[in-house]
Amino acid sequence: MAPNKAEVLRRSVLDAAVAISAEIGPDAISMREVAREAGVSHQAPYHHFGDRAGIFAAISEEGYAELSKALLHSRTHGATSMCEAYVHFALQHKGHFRVMFSNDLCNVENYPGALVQADRAFSILLDEVTALLGNDASLSEAKAQATYMWSVAHGLATLLIDGPLEKKLGGITDVNALIKQVAQLASASIHA
Amino acid sequence: MAPNKAEVLRRSVLDAAVAISAEIGPDAISMREVAREAGVSHQAPYHHFGDRAGIFAAISEEGYAELSKALLHSRTHGATSMCEAYVHFALQHKGHFRVMFSNDLCNVENYPGALVQADRAFSILLDEVTALLGNDASLSEAKAQATYMWSVAHGLATLLIDGPLEKKLGGITDVNALIKQVAQLASASIHA
DNA sequence: TATTCATACTTGACAGTGTCTAGTACTAAA
DNA sequence: TTTAGTACTAGACACTGTCAAGTATGAATA
Numbered sequence: 001m002a003p004n005k006a007e008v009l010r011r012s013v014l015d016a017a018v019a020i021s022a023e024i025g026p027d028a029i030s031m032r033e034v035a036r037e038a039g040v041s042h043q044a045p046y047h048h049f050g051d052r053a054g055i056f057a058a059i060s061e062e063g064y065a066e067l068s069k070a071l072l073h074s075r076t077h078g079a080t081s082m083c084e085a086y087v088h089f090a091l092q093h094k095g096h097f098r099v100m101f102s103n104d105l106c107n108v109e110n111y112p113g114a115l116v117q118a119d120r121a122f123s124i125l126l127d128e129v130t131a132l133l134g135n136d137a138s139l140s141e142a143k144a145q146a147t148y149m150w151s152v153a154h155g156l157a158t159l160l161i162d163g164p165l166e167k168k169l170g171g172i173t174d175v176n177a178l179i180k181q182v183a184q185l186a187s188a189s190i191h192a
Numbered sequence: 193m194a195p196n197k198a199e200v201l202r203r204s205v206l207d208a209a210v211a212i213s214a215e216i217g218p219d220a221i222s223m224r225e226v227a228r229e230a231g232v233s234h235q236a237p238y239h240h241f242g243d244r245a246g247i248f249a250a251i252s253e254e255g256y257a258e259l260s261k262a263l264l265h266s267r268t269h270g271a272t273s274m275c276e277a278y279v280h281f282a283l284q285h286k287g288h289f290r291v292m293f294s295n296d297l298c299n300v301e302n303y304p305g306a307l308v309q310a311d312r313a314f315s316i317l318l319d320e321v322t323a324l325l326g327n328d329a330s331l332s333e334a335k336a337q338a339t340y341m342w343s344v345a346h347g348l349a350t351l352l353i354d355g356p357l358e359k360k361l362g363g364i365t366d367v368n369a370l371i372k373q374v375a376q377l378a379s380a381s382i383h384a
Numbered sequence: 385t386a387t388t389c390a391t392a393c394t395t396g397a398c399a400g401t402g403t404c405t406a407g408t409a410c411t412a413a414a
Numbered sequence: 415t416t417t418a419g420t421a422c423t424a425g426a427c428a429c430t431g432t433c434a435a436g437t438a439t440g441a442a443t444a
Binding site: 030051 | 430431433
Binding site for chain 1: 391392393394395
């Protein structure tokens with residue numbers, strides 16, 4: 001079934017928004033600009049997304065779903081590669097990633113569709129850490145370690161994308177190597 | 193020497209901006225709003241900050257200077273407390289912290305005053321990690337571990353402030369305890 | 385086939401925004 | 415007393431998000 005015109009518009013609005021987010025930042029996403037790039041009137045996007053926050057919610061939902069996929073795929077290779085997968089997802093989906101965590105523009109909690117995807121992503125991480133810890137670990141211990149893993153991955157991702165990291169390290173020669181090193185340091189503390 | 197009227201205005205504009213950033217987010221900071229709250233015309237702030245990005249730069253500069261202070265103070269107590277200090281700084285200076293890392297609104301690299309403070313904060317962290325590693329560690333190893341430490345602290349801070357962490361953990365009973373746990377996990381991988 | 389009706393838009397308006405330009409007080413030096 | 419610079423104010427412009435109202439289109443119904 002070919003996508004109808006409305007679905008095409010919805011998609012091209014999202015694509016334009018994600019591109020702007022990746023190039024400049026989520027703040028630069030403008031209703032009128034994405035409408036212009038999609039070749040429609042400035043009010044057309046409202047029909048699909050309600051308001052500006054609706055666009056951010058849709059991007060977040062999509063982003064969390066993609067993140068879940070990436071995490072699931074990496075899960076079988078242990079904590080290190082899960083951490084790496086998170087960071088690589090962020091770098092490869094910069095536009096999505098930035099929107100997902102700029103919740104002053106759109107609080108994910110208010111959008112059930114996005115929220116369920118966000119929950120799913122975290123569950124995957126929590127399950128993996130719990131499995132690594134074994135049966136003798138308490139739930140609060142597992143949560144603390146999952147939070148720790150998420151913090152490392154998320155911190156590195158945000159520092160690489162938006163932080164003043166590149167300059168400080170004097171031009172990172174091999175980003176992938178750095179990501180691997182950090183991921184290994186991170187997983188060294190799990191099952192301790 | 194009492195601060196003159198101009199200095200008072202500059203300060204009250206910054207205070208208003210930081211308050212808005214903490215309550216809603218950096219994006220909600222508006223030239224006209226901060227001018228209104230400072231009781232001046234909508235153009236008065238331009239004289240002190242040039243443009244909107246100038247306000248963000250000033251807040252960043254202030255924030256990085258405060259962060260450096262906090263890190264220096266915690267340094268003598270080891271890597272764990274340095275990590276904790278970073279997160280506590282972020283939580284206690286939410287307004288500053290959000291601005292410091294929302295570089296689509298203001299790229300710190302373009303503001304020498306802010307940049308020098310940012311560099312200083314990272315140097316303190318790098319020095320500490322280098323000292324912990326001892327003489328046999330290479331510079332690139334030290335940088336990787338410093339990046340790792342920064343990632344953990346920064347990741348936890350941003351997840352606590354803007355991320356969907358609170359809900360996922362089912363209402364964190366004791367945030368400070370969680371921060372300590374994560375910080376300990378982080379420093380366990382240093383000098384490995 | 386003609387009517388109805390929701391969907392998917394367009395057009396126009398309004399308040400609010402950042403910022404440019406131009407003008408006005410005040411203040412301290414010449 | 416003039417001058418010059420600092421610290422503002424006032425007005426305008428293009429742009430933004432969004433509300434309200436109108437229009438085309440296409441499918442279901444009578």
